[in-house]
Amino acid sequence: MAFAAARFAENGFHPTSVAEIVSGIGVGKGVFYWYFESKDRLFLEILRDAQQDLRRTQQHAIAEEDDPIHRIELGIRVSMHWFAANRHLVNLFQFASTEERFAPVLRRGQEVAVADAVRHVKDAIVAGEVRDQDPEILAHAVIGLTSHLARELIHNRGEAPDA
Amino acid sequence: MAFAAARFAENGFHPTSVAEIVSGIGVGKGVFYWYFESKDRLFLEILRDAQQDLRRTQQHAIAEEDDPIHRIELGIRVSMHWFAANRHLVNLFQFASTEERFAPVLRRGQEVAVADAVRHVKDAIVAGEVRDQDPEILAHAVIGLTSHLARELIHNRGEAPDA
DNA sequence: GGTGTTCTTGACCGAACGGTCAAGCATCTC
């Protein structure tokens, strides 16, 4: 899956054939279709895995932080590091959002991320650290800004902690 | 080209075949290859045309405005309207950036946009309306924010002037 | 009406793709 993700990110999903993937890792085509139902399903699994990995990284990072605001900041910071370390996956996310059959998985992942952020924003409002505005909107703003910065990070050479 | 752009945006570039395009507008395949060298070239022309149209729209809108700050604001505002009116093209831009053979055209267009913005930022600095910082960085920030807002505009139902 | 040029057709082509499958190897169980 790692190899396929790398090829998809570099060459694009459609231009990368199943034959190219299996010959790249030195196995027969049957192995591919033993473990994956189709090329589409493989891509969806790569997507899902990436989202889960990012989320786990976030949760692991903020587990010991009590202050809601710092949790949010830590979450953003560790996300930037994750995107920097998995630069090629950003390309995959971007492509996935352009084809209707892959976009739903992406949207669901973003909803989860927003829901996570909403909880922390609500905590921050209760603690009086944030003005009493719609937490959903603020959470969307946080996620939107983070993903935008991640995209910028590909094209430039910025260090993650700069954000 | 308009029809092809619509199909590309809805179905994706690769899943949309040349046969689908020509039969959709009721002509033979030969017509396609009389006017376009290849499917790739068609896509590049769509991309280039869209960028030119956006830029012309911007320039036309700010032609009568003297104040640099207002020129920038007007440029952003009219861009948002343009993206709202050509929502499907955002999908195309996004896809184009994920395949190496289309990305250069996109990058060149963005460089032009940044160069445009740099001129106005410089004017604003000379006029004392903006703090004396690196104009290039400020221009990048303006373009980055605008394109981010444009992307958000697709997923939601925001009105352009709200920005 | 003859002649050359511009455009249009759609059957056709080779190549490449995603996916299948009969056959074989490896491993485990009894």
Place this chain on the structure above:
DNA sequence: GAGATGCTTGACCGTTCGGTCAAGAACACC
């Protein structure tokens, strides 16, 4: 060691794709 099960192979299949081209309309010019 016989047999069942899990894994692997790669030739092969049907289909579809981007692109070609001989054949002809349509039009212009004289």
